[in-house]
Amino acid sequence: MQLYTRDIGGGTPLVLLHAFPLSSAMWLAQREGLAARFRVLTPDLRGFGGSSLGGDDPSIDVMADDVAALLDAKNIDRAIIGGLSMGGYVTLAFGRRHPDRLLGVILADTKATEDAQAARAARIRTAERIEAEGSVNVLLEELLPRLVGPTTMRSRALVYGRVRGLVQSTPPAAAAWAQRAMAARPDSVGALAGFRTPTLVLHGAEDALMTEDDARTMVDALPDAELITIPGSGHLTAVEQPQLFNDAVTEFGAALTRTVR
Template structure:
């Protein structure tokens, strides 16, 4: 995974931040600008998103997790706090399952530990097939994907930013990621077995992975703090960066 586009900023405790679907690491602009203090923030564009090449092989979050371990090796990082928003959270849990010895702490934001219900599985395959057939991610913009990602009071500027991030995704990356997320398993046993500090963050109005999902993860983790951010939706890192950063900074202090 060393050929991936990577934003590597700051110095201190390594923090690997994994982006939401179907965005890229640009969503972490407010975490890459030094606001997290003594942290080395590593934020890759996952394969097929942003400036990274398309993914290869059978869709699997475990495959990505193994590649992320290689990315840390290339960056000279042995252990890191690993976390992400939405899909990034799914991938962080896969990393915790595959490489628990590389994990110094866990950040799960606007995500869930349960597997998808049948309706969600069907919708993932619908989107994957459609973007590949059209060789375009325009479908995501036509269906106003950003409406499900943002809270009710989002500004026009933020909506435009999210649409631009979505538009930078590649069809192969979108399809691969949808099928990899569909194939993921329940992660509650993984969370119950962890012995590192963890933080769970969720937006008050997150409709995709609601507060109840965050509460379930926090209860499963042996050492977790839960933060519910008022007034925001599924992209808390973008919508309320000050509150999100405060929760992450508290985790870094515990690590």
């Protein structure tokens, strides 16, 4: 499985994994703003954007192994791996399965706990509806309104419109596959103690999908972590407040470099 990947810039490799149900297109401001400091790689996770879905059973672990294969293909031994929402789930799985390949970790608007039974059942119902209808209309109806915060809804109409367009362009088969993969993911809180690299945890102050408690649970379980709350942002911090997101990542990368030296 080869992931379609935008690869730009030079310096420390930084892999950014996108949220559900978007694609690597969500990282436009990061490619533009971080390429002077990092080699920024933004893959489309399997089935999204320019990447094929393949025939594997739905699994976040499979998606993490795709990222490891991407590093192999790019001749990158170690990288900062970061993900937002679903991308965070993949980052956590990558850390469990490929810890020796981490320079650092960024976990944005995500959580390490598994889904509660009701949430898992809701994901399966959504996947079934997507498959039955052959469309992602259910995501536009039920998920889109919660992807961005009230500040963005009120004052950043272009951002909301862009997010809506990205959701609309999601292939139904990929959306259903990913919902099933997220529903089946294991609890990763216990594994966080094994993360031996610095971790940056980012949380949108207006995030309606992931709570501050979710973020603090990860920070408390990690050996070396910092929590930064991004004001005026809902779930999609990298899209809603790109400058604040980029500033946090830049400082994190600079601190990593000082530590290595």
